[in-house]
Amino acid sequence: SKIGVIFDLDGVIVDTAKYHYLAWKNLADSLDFEFTEAHNELLKGVSRVRSLEILLDIGKVQLSEQKKQEILISKNEEYLGYIMKMNTDEILPGAEKLLNTLDDLGVNYVLGSASKNAELILKQVGLYHRFFGIVDGNAVSKAKPDPEVFLIGAKKLNLLPESCIVFEDAIAGIEAANKANMTSVGIGDKETLKEADFNFNSLIEIPEDFFSRFLSEKIK
């Protein structure tokens, strides 16, 4: 197909953003500083290590390297506890329908996620086998907003970046897609994701014919 789609995972396909938030919030509580949902926006799409750095900056807390390593492990253990309880109910509204539409159109799609738990999560919700390829936090060396994850995704799709459409819920992810010269679609608050080429509150709102214009004209 002449176009391809790259999906972010957390907050686009599944609602794991709330579990990341819970785990980071518990950490902030234990370190005795405020961590709001607005702060959490800064962590979305950002690697685990970088998330901790941002979080500690917010709390103006300094910790030893060893303590940080311990925290990263315990944060992930708490997060995995939530993940292991996930099932198909936690696929976000509109996601499966969208994948069906792409299948019908013969448009390939890959995952482009910063998460090192991406495979596990997709398997938990039964969507793993549907993706043409997976690019996750284990495959990249530079985290979003660096475009690396999406550029590897385009390679997997065997397409030029300008033929790829990226679905993202994170500020860092939209920035990465734009830097990669891809079409960026922001899923979530329009004000937060104002740099996106297109905005929708959720995948449900994507019109039936959204992809047809990309298929009939060269995009970007």
Ligand code: G6P
């Ligand atoms: C996603 C989430 C981030 C998370 C990152 C790493 O991009 O939006 O909030 O920090 O993945 O996830 P991981 O599962 O490797 O901790």
Ligand code: MG
């Ligand atoms: Mg996300």
